[in-house]
Amino acid sequence: MTLVEKILAAHTDKKKVSPGDFINVRVDLILANDITAPIAINEFRRIGVEKVFDPEKIVMVADHFVPNKDILSAEQVKFMRNFCNEQGITCFDVGQMGIEHVLLPEKGMVLPGDVVIGADSHTCTYGAVGAFSTGMGSTDIAAAMATGDIWMKVPPTIKFIYNGNLKKWVGGKDLILHTIGDIGVDGALYSAMEFTGKAISTLPMDGRFTMANMAIEAGAKAGIFVVDGKTSAYLKLRAKRNFTVYEPDNDARYERIIEYDVSSLEPQVALPHLPSNTSPVSKVKGVEIDQAVIGSCTNGRLEDLRLAAEVLKGKMINPKVRCIVIPGTQQVYLEALKEGIIELFIQAGAAVSTPTCGPCLGGHMGVLAEGERCISTTNRNFVGRMGSTKSEVYLSNPAVAMASAITGKITSPDDV
């Protein structure tokens, strides 16, 4: 069995599962946020049970339109908060909250071998620590909150092998954008993506979170990494419960195996309006921008901010660019503050915000007007994603986004 098949089988009463099997899977953690929880709670009420199956295995995070951007958003968070209080569920609210997919791994709440489901498409992020995690809808989450399990179709696994050493300024974002550019936005539809190879073994955890996070952008059900020394070091101070590490069998069957030599890979940029519309940064440089966003569940971790700071040091943000930096959690914010990164950003003319998903989905904190163009470390560049349907979003890694914020046009970090 593959890594994914082993984890899924361990959460059923079966010894073995195969791609295409319909199974009922016991879940270790269920997640919802301020946008998806209200529907999930209403659906949960319809089931007719009083209590959730286990409040310790459910978590809710107020992060999308938080701190509340308007009255209706405030009502949604209030509704979610009240339900959490009633049921004894942990609710991460303003002051403790962070962007859910940065927060939960940081808190040690998602661990190797876990099955995690979340009413958010980027729940696939936790594959970085060797968990099987996948996004679902609110009704799925409602049913799982009542029963502790959920139906799944076992996905086939596609193995991606990245050979070679990465160049300076090339990281997880570039590997995943390159991959989506190659296979397309439905290139891994219904499948699990397993990431491996020499370039992965040297990739920091933060880069692995970025890659697993964007598996959904290739249509995948999950993105996953085998646990190694870097994972164990990351978990050492975080994990508060026991976990089981699974490995793929030697004779595991993969739907496909795709290999890349990434030694000469440049930083990648995804042009409007699909994440698969990728190009090396050298081929798009010079495109003028109005805004640069550095943050999100894709690239809002400490390593991301460090890279942006390394590019920015000794320089200023171009006065015509609104550069918005959003640390993913309070902890990331605090660490960046201690390292002097936050001061560097502010002195150079960037705005630094409390954690929120805000601008990534055109919610608040950086919505685009007609005709405006943004380079962003987020995950989607669909039409109207960050505001006006006549605005444009270019996706990149944090170093490229910051280099572009300095010059006012899309720029390689090597050129500033």
Place this chain on the structure above:
Amino acid sequence: MLKGKVHKYGSDVNTDEIIPARYLYLSEPDELAEHCMEDIDGEFLSRVEPGDIMVATTNFGCGSSREHAPIGLKAAGISCVIAKSFARIFFRNAINIGLPLLESAEAVDNIKSGDIVEVDLSSGSITNTRNGKVFTAKPYPAFMGELIAAGGLIEHTRKRIADSRRA
């Protein structure tokens, strides 16, 4: 039997297009329906009538997990969606809330906007009344059929819980 006028779209219609994120403070079906497809097709809402059918090519419903998307489509009057392929979270969400989805590449290639199409959900047959051509959608796996027959995931779960209490 469903019968309705077709609204056809291309590939990778994403959930931000089906219901833009700026409306995600809404969760009432009728309120969501008022903004369905507005960024991709400004005239959809004035054209759509109850029972109409949406047709698209590949990867329909990609992007976010927002259930607001199938809820909005259903409340706007769409009776079913026919596509060559669906994004997986959208597929789950639609089945869970009782919006039927049918996969048939052949049907999609032979249907255009404005056609009147008949769909028999029990057999999966899709008839284009313009020329009488009949296509058959990929059958649902047994478990999905069970879910649909129960009336969606919530009803299916209610039944499971009731059965386990009796046992």
